[in-house]
Amino acid sequence: MEVPAYETLLIERLGQAQLDSPLNADSTRFVDEQRRVTVSAEADDIRESLAEGGPLPSFELAGPRRKVFFSPQNLVCGIVTCGGICPGLNNVIRSITLTLFQNYGVQRVLGFRYGYAGLAPDAVNPPLELAAERVDDIQELPGTILGSSRGPVPAEAMLETLRNYGVKILFTVGGDGTLRGASALAAEIKRQKLSISVIGVPKTIDNDLNWLMRSFGFSTAVDAATRVLDAAHCEAKCAWNGIGLVKLMGRHSGFIAAHATVASGIVNFCLVPEVPFSLEGKNGFLNVLEQRMQRKHHAVVVAAEGAGQDLIQTGGPVERDASGNVRFKDIGAFLKAEIEGHFARRSIPVNVRYIDPSYTIRGLPASAVDAEFCVSLGQHAVHAGMSGRTDMVVGAWNQHYTHVPIKAVVESRKQIDTQSPIWQTVLNTTHQPACMIG
């Protein structure tokens, strides 16, 4: 495992935390400031690191601190949710809000509306005043009560809004782009020498952010995706020469596809962005699929939305969404046509049943596993913010909750390593060739 340098994993602070924590000292186990979680848990990696001298690459341990930076009296905090819907958003909002009010005694929490757009000085919608009663049952509802949107707002503009409302800690819940925006905001705050903390709660339904063991909503999405695969399997088996074809989320990383493949146990081909394949040729996908069909007369094929993008010829210009992300070509419809064409040319009748569950796997309340994770992330985010940390996210790593600098999280994208256990398990379960290039 390639591990980052220790220095790049240190967390920014607004200044010395000098106030006694308002948390109940009887029940709270404060975390010593110097505790750290090693990046690698492999004995060889650790010995190698230490042999080079210097500190072990490691993350700061999350948790409540004895000393806090902000006094809860008159403290105003803000929450904003950005990007696509993800199961657990309301759980995170609720956890942050209740922890601020009930544990730290903070008295005002603002919920900015519809993503960073709600932090623009000319926002259409004013922030929501959050209260314990307002967030009471929201964990049972999908989506985010604050609304969300894509796209950045200039750091200066967002900071102006924070200053207008007197916000001292901003919790930003979002993915790659959102976190870059949060980091830019933290930089602008630093430039202006202000004491405002920006704490990220990383959100990626694709689970593709670096140095985070998992992300909230991912489990729920895999659960839902697995049920979709079951439906595709049903279609495939109930038709003679049936092929169930499913497109799942996963623009750059095929984690949902891979995990749902293993969980379902009934997938024959799992196509992900990380593993190129060709359609034609002896070892190409179509030929291998044909062999499978001749043997078993049904098959289930899963493609992450970012898989095989190089195979799709369009000729049009590259399209982008509001966040600047490239709009992907539709691998599902493309594969459906290619598969049907291939078998038609061979006069083998097949029934291709294509399913694109799209938003149905994300517009769900969080499963218990995710709900619990969201509660913990929210509490740890509050602990971090109150302690004066900034420009960081809360994460989970090696069985601990951690603080991770935003720059470490966004410097590259987490992808499936084909040497990793999850991909090995995909191969062992699907029996697809490791390489399908003709």
Place this chain on the structure above:
Amino acid sequence: MEVPAYETLLIERLGQAQLDSPLNADSTRFVDEQRRVTVSAEADDIRESLAEGGPLPSFELAGPRRKVFFSPQNLVCGIVTCGGICPGLNNVIRSITLTLFQNYGVQRVLGFRYGYAGLAPDAVNPPLELAAERVDDIQELPGTILGSSRGPVPAEAMLETLRNYGVKILFTVGGDGTLRGASALAAEIKRQKLSISVIGVPKTIDNDLNWLMRSFGFSTAVDAATRVLDAAHCEAKCAWNGIGLVKLMGRHSGFIAAHATVASGIVNFCLVPEVPFSLEGKNGFLNVLEQRMQRKHHAVVVAAEGAGQDLIQTGGPVERDASGNVRFKDIGAFLKAEIEGHFARRSIPVNVRYIDPSYTIRGLPASAVDAEFCVSLGQHAVHAGMSGRTDMVVGAWNQHYTHVPIKAVVESRKQIDTQSPIWQTVLNTTHQPACMIG
């Protein structure tokens, strides 16, 4: 309500049922042969019918008879499932099989594979020998263990297969086309003066067969569709000017869309094949949608797949599937483009999130409501077959189980009556105009 003539509701019989029923006489309440269920339960309709003299239009009551036509000894029965997957197929197969074996003491039940194709003399797959153990847990699995397919097989050919296997009662589980095939088979049997019964278990996930209060699988599909609407609602509300757009099953009849609309309580526009609409014009859909968006800034739109087909210009020839059904143009993708175009022309930014759940709402185990219905349908189908009835289906009407001649079921398609309570409730709940023609 327009009711059919009494005569058209009489059931064909292979001959006099003269054998004592093998059912346990201690626990069975045999149904008197002459009991009938009125078609209309409205007092005025009944008085009017009676005023004209003649018998009341009514269905034969289903249930076990004291005398049966077939002796269970050496009796061979067959089951075939045809057309699209529907929740409950395995429950029906299980119920028929267990009732034949355990209640009537029949000793051989054959499951023909992959629809009527399995009844062709040159079928690729031989029939499955069914047994109590084989069907033990199948009610927990979606789909049909027999497989299914679309498309007819000539009646003579199917009859040849039945004769080859010595099948005396064939249970056909399927929809409109399947039942026409079953009726043709019954006619051929009659022409050849054979004593073979053909009993249909009506299957239509769209609930669009005549004189049947409901069809199995429909409830499960509405349940699943409602959850999809919830996801669309989540997407719509979580985006500023969000529009959740969902396409649901329903080629000629919008029952799934209508019932899921009412169940969810969050739909603003429900478009069905029965109610034409225009896109443009003051009262056209797009204008009414725009008004809604200006008022509430989010909306949920549901379209049955057969809605608005007249609006979609293609120019290509009409396409058909293996059963001869016209392939529908994609109303969902069409509406998405039209909505986006409309608001773009008005420079109103909207976020249209389109969901086509397709097969995910049918590849499910039956809900309890459907499972119970399937058990009853299966048992009543066996009672009917053993009594020597033929060319009929088992149904439910006015709180009773009934026998309905296939010709009554297939003579026209059940559609939403815009004067009916369900559509009135749709209008009251969505507040959409009764007429959206510009």
Place this chain on the structure above:
Amino acid sequence: MEVPAYETLLIERLGQAQLDSPLNADSTRFVDEQRRVTVSAEADDIRESLAEGGPLPSFELAGPRRKVFFSPQNLVCGIVTCGGICPGLNNVIRSITLTLFQNYGVQRVLGFRYGYAGLAPDAVNPPLELAAERVDDIQELPGTILGSSRGPVPAEAMLETLRNYGVKILFTVGGDGTLRGASALAAEIKRQKLSISVIGVPKTIDNDLNWLMRSFGFSTAVDAATRVLDAAHCEAKCAWNGIGLVKLMGRHSGFIAAHATVASGIVNFCLVPEVPFSLEGKNGFLNVLEQRMQRKHHAVVVAAEGAGQDLIQTGGPVERDASGNVRFKDIGAFLKAEIEGHFARRSIPVNVRYIDPSYTIRGLPASAVDAEFCVSLGQHAVHAGMSGRTDMVVGAWNQHYTHVPIKAVVESRKQIDTQSPIWQTVLNTTHQPACMIG
């Protein structure tokens, strides 16, 4: 079927409805006042009734009327939910509220808190002001946002509260006891010559109210109960000589137990209050169970909570709850001990796994089937109230929505008829003897 006299099915009215309905006349199909739904849909019953002369026993058809009794301007309406939790309560509250506000233009709706206790002049909790926003998402939550309680409040006291708040239509959602209270209130209103309407929405998770085809929440409960039976089946099959024993709701009527038995398809003994049985003796339950165990080495037994009460010897005084209902002795624990004792005496080792799901089958959001039913009941309740009807409930019968006088609903309890299709299907599916009296 024993049908009530026509006269007992006529609905009370506060007076002549003379105002034009505020409903949108373009989209509304008003129901003619004289339309009626026959109680029996059996042709023989109808002929017999008519032969006796006089009108057919029938229910008034529900739906919007052209003329209404109340003007929506300044109209104050109230809602109260009573008795045990039932899936769909929030859906009913939402439907009534939205229909009053959005369809009829009513301007004030009060939600009385915690059952009839909230209608006491000295109620601890004042009523909730309901608004469209307040009920927006409540259909996704289980329970009732108004709270509930058991036990009556004197009619005079409740009427005083209604007068204090100026309530003109009270919607009471509850069961047997609640409806008796509503009827007493309507009688007191009549005695005082006031124009206040009392409309019931019948609530019984046990589905044991007369002249109602079904009750909301029942389907959801059967769904949940079926999943519990699946767990019991799993326990039974996974142990050698395993016996899964489940107690389900059903004090006087075993409908949940019977329907879940059929739906699951895996129950061997279904014990309900309507069918007495003995433990000992050749044909007694324990002996029959032993035979089953010797044959198959596992069994699933379901008992409604009211089953076999006569078998349980306690000696203590009869206990009652706040509503005056007799507290039942625990048939589940009793059977567990009896079964274990029986097999111990015969030295046959068995594993009895007892499940009492209690409140878990009712603290659920409504399934789609129930949710849709609740929306319709709520809308029809409002139509009925606005038209000036009183002392009635909305129901469903023979595929129509109906008005039923409260007195008809509460005069006796609906129970399983052992000659009915559902019990016949239970016997055919479980293969338990029709009579288990030693």
Place this chain on the structure above:
Amino acid sequence: MEVPAYETLLIERLGQAQLDSPLNADSTRFVDEQRRVTVSAEADDIRESLAEGGPLPSFELAGPRRKVFFSPQNLVCGIVTCGGICPGLNNVIRSITLTLFQNYGVQRVLGFRYGYAGLAPDAVNPPLELAAERVDDIQELPGTILGSSRGPVPAEAMLETLRNYGVKILFTVGGDGTLRGASALAAEIKRQKLSISVIGVPKTIDNDLNWLMRSFGFSTAVDAATRVLDAAHCEAKCAWNGIGLVKLMGRHSGFIAAHATVASGIVNFCLVPEVPFSLEGKNGFLNVLEQRMQRKHHAVVVAAEGAGQDLIQTGGPVERDASGNVRFKDIGAFLKAEIEGHFARRSIPVNVRYIDPSYTIRGLPASAVDAEFCVSLGQHAVHAGMSGRTDMVVGAWNQHYTHVPIKAVVESRKQIDTQSPIWQTVLNTTHQPACMIG
């Protein structure tokens, strides 16, 4: 964290693995034999360990090896499932079976019936011949197709059975007692100098086995338990002074209760075996509960079945089950009575609704998260067995799959550390006092 000595974490081997692995070398990433995962991932712990010299306490990394000990030709393997039902058992059986057949080319796999009882020489039920078709859809079914039981069988007797069938690798799926039995069997094998591998797949729905980050089925159980808590919350809130009381699994460790508490976010008191409490006294549970009730008028209380056992006075002798486990006294019924008594003495009317979901939270198919974990555990168990390891289990630790000696797993029980993040999060979420001893 107290970590075990390195030596105690070394894995037993039957001998030198000298055969080339039959796995597909193109797609398989073989794991180097010496790779190890550190027990602690805290930087300070690691430095401290290393400062003492000697190797880092660490687990062997799981995965396929280049060299295997057994030749798949003529190899007979066995699987046995023991103890209570747990979601995922069928997924583990399927994964082991398919990996043996399809990846390693093994030709015979026997499924011993009903736990270790099936390994007794005089077993009532012969083993099941497993095949790919037999395990095809079993992951969709709860429970174990092999059946299960409690209680030991002498190692000599089990070994005799293994020798009779020629079994060379036995996979035992079970908990604490089962693993002790497996270890005793491995010892007897060693004593007799045989080459038979015994590999455990740890099963504990309570997640209370040492050195295993998590156990399969636990997530599914927490999911189900969380839904039960939601029902209790609904009951509590819908009644005035309502108290929802739930008993959850957890004899010695309250992990299910703790995780479900956090996931649900609506629990006010979480009682676990690890944290003693008193009923009476100023800080005792009843008094603190009373304060909560006075403030909020509803509460949710969760008790793990092993909580507060010291408080329950019975006087009878200690009872034990077939495995020798002490039968617990019923903390749920006890608390219900104590709560009702307490409030009755204070004349405060409360509504206590008690739910004991018992087997309903374990008789479920595995959730996707658990299903995926089961597939991986099964594959890694096979890799370990084929490599000639024995007397070990497969586990997960610090984001890797591991080999753990059985003796390390069973030497003590994993319990909630009140200083750990999960318990801290419980306290932060419930706001219950850290200590409730009067």
